[in-house]
Amino acid sequence: RYGPKGALSRGPFLRGSSRRIGVPPATEHKFIVVASPVSKYYGADSKAIKALVVDYCDRAAPQGLGNVKTAANYAPDLKPSALAQKMGYNVTLYLDPKEHKYIEEFATSNFAAIKGDRYVTPCSGSILPSITNLSIQQLARRMDLKVERRKIAIEELEEFDEVASLGTAALVSPVSSIVHGEKNYKIGADERDEEHSPIFKQLQRELMDIQTGQSPDEFRWMTDALSAAS
Numbered sequence: 001r002y003g004p005k006g007a008l009s010r011g012p013f014l015r016g017s018s019r020r021i022g023v024p025p026a027t028e029h030k031f032i033v034v035a036s037p038v039s040k041y042y043g044a045d046s047k048a049i050k051a052l053v054v055d056y057c058d059r060a061a062p063q064g065l066g067n068v069k070t071a072a073n074y075a076p077d078l079k080p081s082a083l084a085q086k087m088g089y090n091v092t093l094y095l096d097p098k099e100h101k102y103i104e105e106f107a108t109s110n111f112a113a114i115k116g117d118r119y120v121t122p123c124s125g126s127i128l129p130s131i132t133n134l135s136i137q138q139l140a141r142r143m144d145l146k147v148e149r150r151k152i153a154i155e156e157l158e159e160f161d162e163v164a165s166l167g168t169a170a171l172v173s174p175v176s177s178i179v180h181g182e183k184n185y186k187i188g189a190d191e192r193d194e195e196h197s198p199i200f201k202q203l204q205r206e207l208m209d210i211q212t213g214q215s216p217d218e219f220r221w222m223t224d225a226l227s228a229a230s
Contacts (some may be wrong), residue, residue, distance in 0.1 A: 007211075009038045009169065041169040042090055047092035048176035048196050049165065049189075051106065051225050053218040054058060054080045054155070055181070058097040059107065059126075066097075066126030067103075073128060077107040091165060095154060096124060109167030110135065113152070113160040114145075114199045120160075123149040125212040132207075133166045138219055143199075157185040172204035205229065 011034045017025025038073025042049050061074050066073060077092060082157065084092050097100040103122050105111050110130040112121040119140040121133060137147045158162070163175040174197030178185045188196050207214035210222070 006037055006039050009034060010035045038169060041047075041167070041171070041227055042165075042173045048089065048174040049176045050089065051091050051093045051165075051175055051182035052084045052089040052209045053178060054092045054107075055100060056080075056086070059094040059104070059188050060097055062098045062126065064097075064126060066124075066218070067128055069128060074107075081107050089179070096151075097126060103151055103157075106170075109165040109170040111152075111198075112164050113157075113165050114162040115160050115196075117145055118148055119145045120148045120152060122148070122152050124151075130167055132168055132171065135219075135221065136166060136172060136205055139203050143203070145199075154180055155191050161188060162197045162200050163187045164197065166205055172200050173206070175226075 012031065013034075014029050014031050016025040016028070017030045024069045054077070057076060057080060060073065064072075077094075080092050091109075092107040094104045094105050094107065102124070104124055105122065105127050110121060110133040111129065112133060114120075119137060121137070136162055140147055154205065157180075157217055165173040165175060165177065175187055176196065177187060186193075206215065209218050210219070213222075
């Protein structure tokens with residue numbers, strides 16, 4: 001159905017299954033893996049997405065579970081995302097939970113930007129690590145981009161040439177605008193322009209070419225599933 005741009009998403013999760021009432025840690029668990037064919041999370045490759053900064057609640061608490069893939073990582077955004085979608089936005093963006101000054105991550109994925117010859121992505125203990133972001137960073141270095149992992153003030157959005165949402169499902173989704181209160185940060189060219197976010201689009205093509213075997217895997221990311229199973 002999805003062709004070469006599709007993927008098999010595998011979601012392993014662990015849940016407590018002990019027969020008890022109360023809140024002590026479980027003594028019995030069930031490990032479950034859900035597998036499903038998927039396409040790109042935000043649809044068409046060429047269309048950039050719009051983001052809304054949520055500043056009336058936090059996705060994660062300082063020293064909380066923001067860097068762990070748990071239900072608590074996603075539940076706080078269910079209502080904000082539903083409201084944002086009704087307003088015409090594709091995704092929500094969260095700031096740091098302590099000072100509300102620095103960009104952390106999108107509800108579904110990591111944040112990254114291009115600023116001249118630099119690839120910039122936030123560094124925080126409450127961000128969920130993304131293998132897609134890490135892979136794109138390696139490809140960015142191969143393109144002679146300097147990779148910076150650091151704090152990113154929300155005002156720095158004005159200085160970015162490109163912004164993208166990076167994740168297992170989102171892949172590399174260019175962002176055309178980010179609204180924060182009364183401020184609308186326009187990113188790069190017009191969102192309808194096919195030349196929007198050329199660097200991120202190139203990075204995505206290189207990643208997918210490796211995934212589909214069209215380019216050599218010099219990073220040794222790929223694994224033969226049948227050989228691994230045996």
